[in-house]
Amino acid sequence: MTPDEIVIWHNPRCSKSRAALERIEARGLTPRVVRYLDTPPPAEEIARVAAAVGGARALIRKAEPEYKGLGLDDPAKDDDALVAAMAATPRLIERPVVLRGGRAVVGRPTEAIDTLL
Template sequence: MVTIYHNNKCSKSRQTLELLREKGVELQVVEYLKDTPSAEQLKAVLHKLGLQPEQVLRKGEQVYRENFAAKSFTDEEWLQIMADNPILIERPIVVKGDKAAIGRPPEKVLEIL
């Protein structure tokens, strides 16, 4: 089973979802703005990505610029900030087993299938 953390308003997320469906991949779609992962779930996904929380932040988002830019937080604090403000999570993220990839570009996720 493959999980995609998806935002339907994001063109890259829609393209990645379409690519996976075209490949016949069995999917669990998590609309993470509605069904937000916890800080612990985010930590597990980031471990699979091999990235730190700050590396998957959408720093162009207004909420980031207004509340978090130029401030320093621990990884644990960033995880909670992302859980509280899921719009800040880079998208889409695709997880299969112990591997994960960010769909930028969408074809990048094929590496973990």
């Protein structure tokens, strides 16, 4: 990833993810689109992105059934456990995630990505 490259971890079935992609493209930018459910990022990359957004709890989707089913709502679960869960079950990764120049943001609300654009 080059310093100016924009990457979006995208789920085309998600309205927020589609809105984020449209917002990027409306600025005349062409991001590299990673359909993370089809091509899950490795745990090391998830950990790096989690650190950039404020920790694994900021990157994990708490509304997914697996979140409670795997006991991830237990405050004793550390970032390593959460990252391992997201690597094994990419549906647990919050969406969309936009990356640029070593920085990352979760696009909820969609306007949050403006800090990278």
